[in-house]
Amino acid sequence: MKKTLFDKVWDSHVVSSVENGPDILYIDKHLIHEVTSPQAFNVLEEKEIPLFRPNQVVATADHNVPTENQHLPIQDALSRKQVTQLSKNCEQYGVTLYGLGHPYQGIVHVIGPELGVTQPGMTMVCGDSHTSTHGAFGTIAFGIGTSQVAQVFASQCVLVAKPKSMRVTVSGDLHPDVQPKDVVLYIIAKLGTDAGTGYFVEFAGSVFEQMSMEGRMTVCNMSIEMGARGGMIAPDQTTFDYVSGREFAPKDEALEQKISFWKTLPTDEGARFDLEHHFDAADIRPMITYGTNPGMGIKISESIPESDDASFIKSLQYMGLKAGSRLLHMPISHVFIGSCTNSRIEDFRAAAKYVEGKQKSPNVSALIVPGSQQVAKQIVAEGLDRVFEEAGFVLRQPGCSACLAMNDDKIPAEAYCVSTSNRNFEGRQGQGARTLLASPVTAAAAAVAGKIVDVSQQ
């Protein structure tokens, strides 16, 4: 039988199926962080059961950490307690932790790939919906709730029904100013925030074949924003080159063996998907969102659509925007470049390339937050820190930061923030904050101009 990439990875991880129920899916790697794991560790404690496979769990502190003075104790008592609890739990249960101060610390979906923990053909879970990021490697990776985190602790498995399959094909040539973020915002704007619910998505076509691994991660990261549990891209030479040589990747002969296996994973010619969508790459332009879900996006050159839907009207009210108006040239006061969507070195290279020799607008506060300690180190090694600092941007230490504003990095009420993160929900970046999702280049350009600009028109 002809199989999809998703079928191949899923089917090889099914331990058994519950009669009339879900599959018992074996999980190769379990990533954890401080916010969604404490209650799961409590379950082990209450039930007096061991952590089944501690060597397959990797922990870091990211959601709740400050991005300044990470060498000092965390000031916020609740945040400090949560991070301390993670350290205690990891020590008690023998889990490897890359905590604050560790050279491998960073956003869980940035460090997994950069350390070579993430590899093609694996199953991975984390108590975080953006676990879909790891699908860029041809991995089945999805977010789970805390009860499921406890289940994986207890059994290295989750009970989950096999989702349906969807393929999104984008073919043709991209406009030179279009970034991977624009591609995924375009897809979500076309399909809507619930189009992927019940599905696992494979992104296919020449656009993704030619995309770097970091670009692929940006795309798969936002699969959840169209409702899909996860997104995948077939592993190819780009994937193998990225994985090779990383800290926990297989080496030498073991790597060669793995690569021959990984080459068998791509979807068979003629395999059937439950649903297919096709898009023409040439139609994509730099994108921005205007509403309070990631599906409310337009090309920067377009006008906000009109609708009499009550939820749509409520959303525009929150955003302080008018249907039919344009975002182009609208003043903004904040820029955030970071998050598990866009905090890898290529994102900062692209932003720095635009910013070099320019100054940020005096009316804008621009925050740069690397995804990991390793990315932060690379920023310095390449001299990008000087570019940003000379332009008036503020460079911080790694963490989730203003993507979800659990720490002090909050956007003020009613302020417009061009953000490279993944969610423009009400209050996501701070109570009353108004988020406009865009690519790192569009964000950098907005910081310089003090207003929204279309880099493809400059």
Added chain:
Amino acid sequence: MEKFEILESGMVPLTIENVDTDQIIPARFLKATDRKGFGENLFRDWRFTNDNQAKDFVLNNDAYDGKILVAGNNFGCGSSREHAAWALADYGFKVVVSSFFADIFKGNALNNGILPIQVSPDELQAIFRAIDNNHTAQAVVDLDAQQFRINEAGIAISFEINAYKKMCLINGYDDIDYLLSQNEAITAFEQNRS
């Protein structure tokens, strides 16, 4: 987990669509290390102003009361935070009715004894109309028969639920106990693939 039995209750209508889990429980309340007390901050920023004044929001409207939340399309999208399900359960909701649920939320709800009932868009509108006509209309949720009824409005809807999940809810079983019972099969699976 508590057993789910037949529920007869009033309903709380939340007509907004695409309610994301950041609205159900904002991120700044996720700093706890246990599961208790999240109900207090359920829909916090829709319920209260910054200085804790009640806003014009359905949970603040005494006309509505009950353990059934009836919500607009695509409820629970966004973040995987199970705190959203904990907040709903802690506040007292046992059932959420919508025309569409996000996947992760649905799983989290079921793992916390909350029954998500998916109805058609037309049925959802009929339920909203029934509540509009009588704010204290009573609904009956019969999980065993997989039926949702509002007798006074002549509404009787059959709903789908996975047979395994139904069994778990009715008996109050947790997935974790089932998985622990599969330890041998899981270990054998690991040995076969290495």
